[in-house]
Amino acid sequence: MLTLENIKYSKNSNDIIKGISMKFEEGKVYGIVGNNGVGKSTIGYIIMGLSDYRVNEGEIFLNERNITDMPITDRAKNGISLLWQEPARFEGMSVKNYLMLNKKIKLKEVEKALDLVNLEPDKYLNRLVDKKLSGGERKKVEIASCVLLNPKFLIMDEPDSGIDIMSLDMIVKIIDYLKERGTGVIVITHRKEIAIKSEYSYLICAGKVFLEGKSDKIVKYYEKTCDTCGHINYAEEN
């Protein structure tokens, strides 16, 4: 169980997250939805523990353990992973070496992970993870790397961004695969097709949980209300 209790976070005297509580269990899929700039990625960074995203108030627990002050590397060691909205590139490293940074990982597993993200291993294993790899290909390599990590909790920040529409099925398949293996998947998304894969969703507005509950209900509300909301990011006024 991963728990956020009344988390507040501000940056340059800007209150970005204004008291958020959330609960995530392993082996379940959760959606985080909301308009641009409401704080979704920030929540992901806070859970992952990026150094610039230490909370001002509130606590984070991994099972019974208080991890509020735990650095990112220790959170990673304890099974928390993040798929970035914009993955980085590593000049000069091959896809194969990048995915086998953890020496325990076998080539067969790497090939299987590449197959899962629809990248043919024969074509991609020796490609470099640099500018010549397209944004979508890079993102797929990053998804393969998250699969290989086998995390307890994976935050996927807009897994479909930069990926062609044909690959939506792939993302949905990956989410199912992770869930079956017992990973708690927290998926930040604007896409209905992905959000409805989750069993429970949080709708974020202006740094707060505006609504939470069964995903079909939350997604319906989001589509109907937030898409046309003229007061983007003003939850207090609603």
Ligand SMILES: Nc1ncnc2c1ncn2[C@@H]1O[C@H](COP(=O)(O)OP(=O)(O)OP(=O)(O)O)[C@@H](O)[C@H]1O
């Ligand atoms: N370093 C910073 N300094 C000041 N404001 C920031 C900083 N980082 C983020 N913000 C602001 O915090 C708010 C939340 O940003 P965040 O990236 O979490 O939004 P988001 O919900 O992920 O949006 P999107 O759907 O566009 O990805 C935005 O208004 C953003 O401009």
Ligand SMILES: [Mg+2]
């Ligand atoms: Mg974002």
